[in-house]
Amino acid sequence: SLTTVVRASLPRNMIENSMFEEEPDVVDLDKDSTAFPALEPDEVVYEPRSSRLLVRGLGENDLDDEEEDYESSARLLGMSFMNRSSTHNPSSSPYNRQAPPRSCSCSSARMLVVGVFILVLVASMAMALYFLPGCTFTKAGCGKANSSTPMEPSYPNSTNGELFPWNELRLPASVRPVNYDLSLTPNLTSMTFTGRTVINMTILHDTKRIVLHSSELNITKATFQSVEVKVLEYKPWQQIAVSFPEDLKVGQVCVLTLDYAANLSHTYDGFYNSSYNDKTGAKRVLAATQFEPQAARKAFPCFDEPAFKATFLVRITREPGYITLMPVIKSSVNITVVVGLLEDEFEQTGVNMSTYLVAFIVANFTSITRNVSNTLVSVYSVPEKKEHTHYALDTASTLLHFYNTFFHIDYPLRKLDLVAIPDFLAGAMENWGLITFRETSLLVGNQSSPLDKQLIANVVAHELAHQWFGNLVTMRWWNDLWLNEGFATYWQYTSLMTEFPQLDLDNVFLGVRFKAMAKDCLNSSHPVSVSSQVTTPEQVSEMFDSVTYEKGASLLLMLKTTLPDGQFRKGLIKYLDNYRGSNTVTEDLWNSLTQVGVQESVSDMMRTWTLQNGFPLVTVSRMGGHVTLTQEHFLLSADNATHTSNLWHIPVTYVNDSCSSAPSSTLNVSDSVKWLKFNYMNTGFYIVHYGDEGWATLIDALKTDINTLTPHDRASLIHNIFALSRLGRVSFRQVLNLLDYATSETETAPLTEALSQLSSVYRLLDKRQEQRLVARMKVNVPCSGAYQDWGEEESVSRQELRSVLLEMACSLGRQNCTDQATALYDQWTNSNQTKQIPGDLQRVVFSTAAQSDLRWLSLMEAYSSTTYDSEKRKILQALASTQDPQSIVWILSTGLEGGIIQTQELPLVISTMSDGFAGHLLVWEFVKENWDRIIEKFPVGSYPIQSIIKSTTSQFSTQTHLEEVQRFFSSLKERGSQMRSVQEALETIRLNQLWMDRNLPTLRIWL
Ligand SMILES: [Zn+2]
DSSP states (O other): OBOOTTTOOOSOOHHHHTTTSSOTTSEEGGGOTTTSOOOOTTOOEEOOTTOOOOEEOTTOOOOGGGHHHHHHHHHHTTOOOOOOOSOOOTTOOSEEEEOOOOOOOOSSOSOEEEEEEOOOEEOOHHHHHHTOTTOEEETTEEESSOTTSOOOOOOOBOTTSSBOSOOOSSOOSSEEEEEEEEEEEEETTTTEEEEEEEEEEEESSOEEEEEEEOOSOEEEEEEETTEEOOOEEEGGGTEEEEEEEEEEOTTOEEEEEEEEEEEOBSSSSEEEEEEEEOTTSOEEEEEEEEOTTTTGGGTSOBOOSTTOOBEEEEEEEEOTTOEEEOSSOEEEEEEOSSTTOEEEEEOOOSSOBOGGGOOOEEEOOEEEEEEETTEEEEEEEOGGGGGGOHHHHHHHHHHHHHHHHHHSSOOOSSEEEEEEESSOSSSEEOOTTEEEEEGGGTOOOTTSOHHHHHHHHHHHHHHHHHTTBTTTBEESSGGGTHHHHHHHHHHHHHHHHHHOGGGOHHHHHHHHHHHHHHHHTSTTOOOSSOOSOOOSHHHHHHTSSHIIIIIHHHHHHHHHHHSOTTHHHHHHHHHHHHHTTSEEOHHHHHHHHHHTTOOHHHHHHHHHHHSSSSOEEEEEEEETTEEEEEEEEOOSSTTSTTOSOOOOOEEEEEEESOOOOOOSSSOBOOTTOOOEEESGGGOSSOEEEOHHHHHHHHHHHHHHOGGGSOHHHHHHHHHHHHHHHHHTSSOHHHHHHHHGGGGGOOOHHHHHHHHHHHHHHHHHHHHTTOHHHHHHHHHHSSOSSSOOOOSOOOOHHHHHHHHHHHHHHHHTTOHHHHHHHHHHHHHHHHTTTOSOOOGGGHHHHHHHHTTSHHHHHHHHHHHHHOOOHHHHHHHHHHHHTOOOHHHHHHHHHHHHHOSSSOGGGHHHHHHHHHHSHHHHHHHHHHHHHTHHHHHHHSOTTSHHHHHHHHHHHTTOOSHHHHHHHHHHHHHHGGGTTTOHHHHHHHHHHHHHHHHHHHHHHHHHHHO
């Protein structure tokens, strides 16, 4: 799925891996051979299967075996290697090593892959815990019990008081569903539905019970092999079960039939009802589904885990005025026994699907359609927005063709529907064959700006990529969600860069890498492939975050640029081919790469990135021609105990100003080389510190000739120096020294990065009421004059740049900006909205207008009447940017209520308001007071909740606020206190506090 709110963990869990064992209550590590080798008691060595990545126990650090591996890793990348310093001290994490190699084949680019460098992985405390020897893992953690004698399980009570025959959140693996036959009868007047689910299943191990999921369904009758049976329910875990006196035998095929009734959901998941007002103002209702991650169980009883794939046959009964949609072609329409109702029967799905990918819709939508290869592609919307569907259809058709060709596997269904749903929480959801979207993520008017279209293309590209990465090949469990989301995010940018280069996605992708680092440099981050417990619904929801999506995509880019041309694609085709129709863990990806000839050392390298959280800081020091690189964990809260010894295999790249060849095995450059810039194009997921002299030479080089470095490299320097200043390695003065060059900067990537960094500093000062500094910054931020043109602009890159510059200038109150914006707004209203405002300028124009009471009211009217979704969203952001307390409170309560402002927009409203001074305190009060109602709408741990917590707290920087935030969240207990985003919020406030303490004095002197 894709979240759109603003712009948009640890070694693998032993219990999860045992899902296909009968009694996973206690799992014996020794038997768990799928991902982990047998461990001898007392042996503190972990060596993943066929891996040379050694994670050794604390204190042990014998590295001799690895010497060769470094060499081969390095050679693989076409480079030679360095000598390992022989006196390595395991307790000091900055791991000094003589830098390697490399000569430069002088030709054109000053880019040279230097090679995998370093790599001793000394097990950190956290990792060591998971690999303790001879340990039995139970729910309670690592117990003393001998693994061969499982503990007697204790079972909970069912709703009716009887013992429930299962005591795990994860289902037993003794039974496997093969096909679901679903009949559903929704009633859009009473907002209820009834259903019958017939599940065909096979028995994989002898068992006396069938356990599956069901939530908020009232089961009225159950039969097993045509005999009526009793169903037990354990509500806290959303499970139901049928017990049998005799074993069901291996290989037996059986049928369980369940009749039930339920209410259509009033939240955004399960089988939920949604409504909107049509052109005439009449209220129209519809019913739609959102099942990922764990809500299919709210629509029909099922084995609701991604590894339980099955086929589906669905019948839906409806009133004649509606249509029904399913991922497969409708096979017949029957008149039902109930007068006036019709029953649509869909063909059985030809492919095995995970439950979270099933979808159905009952609505009165209209569509446009096109045939692409052998697939009927359609875009559906409410009737009055039909003319806004063409861009999505064109884009989806092009991309479907692209993916079909690129992956060498055709999209397997005969139809592909893209549906815009008026009330929808996520950005979009990749249901197989029936992708659902927010209206703002799919519909765009013909006249809309390329920037608006860029958003639609992004979402469509992401969801289409999922049809392969996620739907065809699915992660086995949510801990490896990055295999879905990291890939979909990676392909979203990569496919568009290939097929729609004019949309300028490479700048966006660069910003995404920076964003991922902003989260991953905190203690509260997690590895991309999570090995700790991911079992509760909250833990599963929390997986949908920026690390899974954006760091996942960044690591794939790094892998791709590390491999020789074409090998990445070959490996992925192999991966898809190996696992089509089934489920995978991260290791399966590395194995597929190995099968196409990628060296094992690349998998070793990638494991250091996927199994550990965080990323490295590479420090460059140079003595004449001799360059030394060291690495350490880039962690902002460095006082924490986890700041130990994470080390990475880093594919280092660099550019310099000269191409003297130096065929040696250390990174020696000629003395005449003035500067070195590492991490070429910022494709590596690491930050580089050049030391005082190194920075000075780079700044000199830029001041002499800005084009010395590519725009991405310039943006990378800006990003890195701000990060180093937050870490306390460089002074803010040095940051400003670098920014001096930016007066001659005209490119989008470096300027937007500089402005976004400066505006976060500005917002912190603003919230601290540092009036004098704020006033100085208002004058000094370099955004005036850079763009004076307010007319139509074709280039997306220029649009991005100018909207950022102007939004900054107007929000700082620069007169020439606000005057222009207001004039454009008045023209627009005076012409009855016929005189168009260029799409990229709408937000700045509306937001400036919203600062006047009278114009705010006229914007409110425009908000209610417009049918252009992209425009509507920008108007809402403008309305929310008001500094008037009464309007702020009104918007917040209207948003929570739903209605004029839909509840789905609340996270966007909150994040917009939090940026403003008046908004940020009011919003925090609002969130505290209405917490319970907010989590009714947005589940604990979900992306909207993560966003709400982040935007309301991330600008606090005082002890008082820290304590208040701490107090509030700890008072929540199970209503949210355990969330990772709470840890992140507290850590961020502490860091803000630290930054202020460290930099305020300097800023006061300097500004
Ligand atoms: Zn997704």
